[in-house]
Amino acid sequence: MARDFRFSVNVFGIPSREAVRERCRRAESAGFHTVFAPDHLGGPAPFTVLQAAADATEHLRVGTLVLNAPFWNPALLAREAASLDILSDGRFELGLGSGHMKWEFDAAGIPWEGFTARAQRLEETITELRRFFTTDMAALPGGRAPLPVQRTGFDGAGPPLIVGGTGDRVLTIAGRYADIIGVAGVYQVKGEPPGTLRIGTAAEADERVRFAREAAGERAAQVEWHLLVQAVVPTDDRRATAAELVSQFTAPMSVDEALETPFALIGTPAQMAEQLRASRERYGFSYVTVHEPYYEAFEPVVELLRS
Template sequence: MRDFRFSFNVFGIPSREALQERCRRAESAGFHTVFAPDHLGAPAPFPVMQAAADATEHLRVGSLVLCAPFWNPALLAREAASLDVLSGGRLELGLGAGHMKHEFDAAGIPWEPFGARAGRLEETITELRRFFTTDLAALPGGHSPAPVQKTGFDGSGPPLIVGGTGDRVLSIAARYADVVGVAGVYQVPGKPPGTFRLGTAGEADERVRFTREQLGARADDVEWHLLVQAVVPSDDRRAAAADLVSRFGGEMTVEEALDTPFLLIGTPAQMAEQLRASRERYGFSYITVHEPYYEAFEPVVELMRG
């Protein structure tokens, strides 16, 4: 059973100093990684990751996750290799197929059917592996950096994170990823892209089981990632869950809210117990919370670190 790793993602950068102070505090509190998302309207991920690396000594930096259709693989390989060098080998590269249609529309990037976007994700992974090995260094000039880490991309680059909910993306994760994430939100059928509902414990069971079957002999080699959608401190878990359910519009029952791995509810000790139970049940040991819940989650990290 793997040791826990804890992380948070960055939603905004009020200032360079504020971002770097948050990262230094997280490192001191026992967090292992800070992640930058890749959404139009959010800060650019690579500068955020570099600023975080510059401010800390050991905190790893990563993307959760880059939208593959936004990136040219050769240019992405250059960005990733450069950051891996400049961070001292602390990069974790997360890739996804993209799911926010309005971002594609705003950027003037064609919105393709999911199968095509998943295909582009797989193509990006294989192209990155190719560029990390020989192609960039062979270009005229010969000064393109190679990644420091040789753990992902078949031993040519940094660790690769891939996650999702659908069969296609989870199968891609099973073939290539070092870290596999089972996403906590599901597209609501018949609603505009980006309209989500929270996943249940039963759905997490089924998705982990499916991915393990795809992984085969690799099932015990990958690290399992959990993105927690909300952290709710409370001395009364059931009352807090009932309040959440009412805000969700009744899409879950109270029991489902208490059981899902994608919510943490209760005292720090109760949340820590939830995480231990999720690791035992699903294998989730790499835990990320959204930045607005950092303050609520920090006592849990400090408790589990002790």
Template sequence: MRDFRFGFNFFDVPPREDFVARCRTAERLGYDVALVPDHLGGPAPFPTMVAAAEATERLRVGTLVLNVPFWNPHLLAREVATADRLTGGRVELGLGAGHMKWEFEAAGLPWEPFGARTDRLAETIEELGRLFGGPGYEQHAARDAEYGLAELRPVQRRGFDGSGPPLLIGGTGDRVLRLAARHADIIAYAGVYQLKGEPPGTFRIGTAAEAGERVEFVRGLMGERADEAEASILIQAVVVTDDRRAAAERLSAERLPFLTPEEILETPFLLIGTYEQMAGQLVERRERFGFSYITVHGPYMETFGSVIERLR
């Protein structure tokens, strides 16, 4: 069974000294990875990753996850390779198909059906692997040889068939998870589901039954590779309480009407209870689902540190 790894994400970029302090606090609390989403109004992923690595001694850095339709593969390959070199090989590249329609509209980008966005994800993975594998752009060959310039390729040779950084693919649907089963070093089981009949980006939290079905679906596709890939989840809320049932009832009534209190207590995408109870929940869910790479939203970073302390 895999050891736990813990990550947190950034919703914002505070002033530099506060950003550095946040990263160092996370490292002290036992976090392994600092992650950056890819949403308009939030931090730019790659500068934030490089700054987080520079502020710390061992934190790995990654994207959770890049909105692939925002990116041209050649420009993305340049960003990834540069960040991996500047961080000394600490990058984890998370990719997804995108799901917030308003962001595409605001950026003046076409909003394509999910199948087309998934096809774009597949094509990007293939193109990144080709670009990471070299030999680079022939137009630069003479210049690089004359001056002895380093080729712009990732330091790491773990993901992309041994040519780039570890690849994380996140999602819930069959098509994205099929890609993950085929290519990913880390499979991120998304904890939110689009509500049918509602505008894109209107979500509910998934149940334990849905998580289990998705895990079995992927493991069935992976065959002998099933134990090689790391299973990751993003915890949507960390609720510290001595009365789990009462907290679940409040959440069901006020914030999560599509889940019963029983489903709220069982879903792996929420943590509710004392620190000891939450640590126990993570151990049980690792045994049940295989989830060993646990990420929390940034506002819960310090609170969740007390759970990490009980699991180290």
């Protein structure tokens, strides 16, 4: 039986306190389930944004999509995550990734390591968080270190864990630990500088979901599968709009591929809703996130799928 849809939006900017609060209240009212904050050096601090979102709403969940694990000391991250989980009344979801933007590491003065080393850091962070979310954190001197409210992730030690990516190593880690697995919709363009990305195809999504399911093994049926939509493009002419869209891409993609990929929604709200139903049937994607610039275009789709 297919999972019910959950809908979410990434917050990119914080023009003002009230603007953030109003956006989050509107999302809650429109039927969105979660507001996410990414972890990029050129954007706002994720935990601060999420606390503001939690304070402005009653039921909206908040989460990171995703933290760059190499940026974080696990003990300090455990403190941040547990504190937010308490102050949001158990509405926090912790998303972790290995990091893929080399310029961010360079600008922050953090050594840029190869993919294998970054993936290893991700796995180590997950296992360390699980340790700190148990008695180790509470046993620190002072005895006032916070512990998470939720006990659904990290093998019953903390908030739900999201892990997303495209590579074998990260998806293997996701299959081993994550409650929510995201098959990322962007890929590094071969031969280009790190951070030069392209949208993935439906065939690539098929193969990556299949790999992640095999990595999850018996856990696959319990995992929630997450889709990060890279573009939402309203139109009455899907093919013409897709042709215009692919002309702007950094790597070749056919019009048919653009229309088939789960990582771009093109069409009327009804057509986009049908795309998402088809993606849930084909891949299992039921947790759908759109980037903030596409929020208003996506609202009617949420309304259709809620009803």
